[in-house]
Amino acid sequence: MSTPKDTALAACRQLMEPIIGILLRNGVTHKDLVAICKQIYVQVASEEFGLRGRQTNLSRVAMLTGIDRKEVSRIKESLNNPREGEHNQQHQDRLTRLLSAWHHDPDFCTSVNHPLALSVEGEQQSFALLARRYGGDFPASALLKELKRVGVVEDTIDGKVIATKRYFVPAQSDPGALLRAGSVISDLGNTLHHNLYKANKQQPLQFERRASNTQMSPDQLAAFREFVEQEGQAFLEKIDAWLSEHEQPDASTHTSGELMRMGVGTYLFSHLIEPELPNVDEADTDEGVNQ
Numbered sequence: 001m002s003t004p005k006d007t008a009l010a011a012c013r014q015l016m017e018p019i020i021g022i023l024l025r026n027g028v029t030h031k032d033l034v035a036i037c038k039q040i041y042v043q044v045a046s047e048e049f050g051l052r053g054r055q056t057n058l059s060r061v062a063m064l065t066g067i068d069r070k071e072v073s074r075i076k077e078s079l080n081n082p083r084e085g086e087h088n089q090q091h092q093d094r095l096t097r098l099l100s101a102w103h104h105d106p107d108f109c110t111s112v113n114h115p116l117a118l119s120v121e122g123e124q125q126s127f128a129l130l131a132r133r134y135g136g137d138f139p140a141s142a143l144l145k146e147l148k149r150v151g152v153v154e155d156t157i158d159g160k161v162i163a164t165k166r167y168f169v170p171a172q173s174d175p176g177a178l179l180r181a182g183s184v185i186s187d188l189g190n191t192l193h194h195n196l197y198k199a200n201k202q203q204p205l206q207f208e209r210r211a212s213n214t215q216m217s218p219d220q221l222a223a224f225r226e227f228v229e230q231e232g233q234a235f236l237e238k239i240d241a242w243l244s245e246h247e248q249p250d251a252s253t254h255t256s257g258e259l260m261r262m263g264v265g266t267y268l269f270s271h272l273i274e275p276e277l278p279n280v281d282e283a284d285t286d287e288g289v290n291q
Helices: 004-024 030-048 057-066 069-078 084-104 127-134 140-149 175-198 218-244 278-284
Strands: 153-156 162-164
Touching: 004 030, 030 057, 030 069, 057 175, 084 127, 084 140, 084 162, 084 175, 084 218, 084 278, 127 140, 140 153, 140 162
Parallel strands: none
Antiparallel strands: 153 162
């Protein structure tokens, strides 16, 4: 009979296969991964397994993780430095927020939410004004350069700039695309973790669903991809509009005094189903075995 540990390891294998594929393509060895895993083990054990609301002490972290106390102490010191992926995600979120505003704020779009061509500088209908409102503390010139570099903003013939896409997605060759992939997997993983172990009356289940069918012909993949692109984009634009309508300018404008990152992710998946080889005895006695 499988134990909970066996089940968790089987689930981990499914989770890690695509991640290992990404790591191998970027020259990351198993020793590099082990070092990161040690850090994450210590981080999670420290933050989530303390008693009576306190952070977990060194001895308990060592017991939970199987890492000796001296190594735990060293790793905890190294975790005080901010992680690169967190800063990158904040930057990408900021660019997506700016593009969303370009499609929603009436100062920068038409009545049917098409982005206007904006002057680069100026106090009205300019990218500089858009960046001041929605770009946080990033310089307008740096934001514009990044958006042009990844092809979501283009120059017009009259010297203005216009958004060509609603969302910021780095090009495949861009290092930001790799960090974004990590963020997407993290968002989904955190939702599953919450639903499995943290959900309660105060923190209800977070929405997580999927629709799939195992009886599909590969000939349908192109049509399905086009369908998902259209319907998924329309759905995300509705989500984006709701978020823009309800966003707060800063933490001081509401009672809790805090801000949260909220959102929804969608993704398409497809893979061939390996045919099951029939049992020899079954093959001899049952002519109706499906291949």
